[in-house]
Amino acid sequence: MSSNRHPLFMPLILVGGLIFGFGLAYSHMARPEVVLDFLQFEDFGLVFVMFGAAIVSAIAFAVLPRIRDRAPLTGDVYGRRLKSFDRNVLIGGGIFGVGWGLSGICPGAAYASVGIGNVTILWAISGMFAGAYLQGWWRSRHTAADIGSTGAD
Template sequence: MCPNISAFLSGLIFALGLGLSGMTDPANVLGFLDIAGGWDFRLAFVMGGAIAVHAALRPLIYKRERPLFAPKFPAFSVSGVDRGLLVGAGLFGVGWGLGGYCPGPALTSFATGATQLLVFVPAMFAGMYLAQVLQARRSASAGTPSLGATPAP
């Protein structure tokens, strides 16, 4: 199976899971975040199920010599908590809390044409682009490759 088909099928399964669990509805997400009011615990079970599948499969995947559709497993240079991580996580959380969407459900629901999604999704992509530009500038000034860069052979 080629990488594009594999990525498409993975995304399709993810989208179906979001839809079946009701997590494309921002009211469910906001209900989860409302711990002082009418807390909706269902998102905790969705996240718990995802974590359980990941925890079970990750050791099996890393027993392989290499991934199915890549020459090697990625090596991440960031291993600790820094200011950029904290700011990014904070912005993500604020956006999630204000909009009720995180990226997956926003893209899954985008086809509905809901006005808030027609604003949220382009703003999300603009934020992703801005984050890449800032990371590339920081990396260039520090003389280190950015996270998305591939090292020269």
């Protein structure tokens, strides 16, 4: 954690999360049946929600670095963080897509769904936590095995 963060950093993160959750609930993206209708090409309303979010994000990514050279609350320099496109990205994306299709909801919207009274979504959230834990466990075992095999040379 950066030591030069603004004191309002955490409260603004909370407010941003609440606004995000409200937006998901208001746009019905926190309702699995609406998302499943979208995935089955029966309801295209969510396209407009996603398009609106993409426009706001694109403007922010294009304009903010030209206005300031550092993030106002953290002091971090703006920059792209490129990640490699490999087998793990494809497998993870596939698992995410299958989970999204089965549950009708993605992780961010799942939390908003609890906020609008969908208690049964806790099963999906439990599955997300279990999957994340298993992935971390699997990766740590394989990283340790890779280090062990290169250290024997």
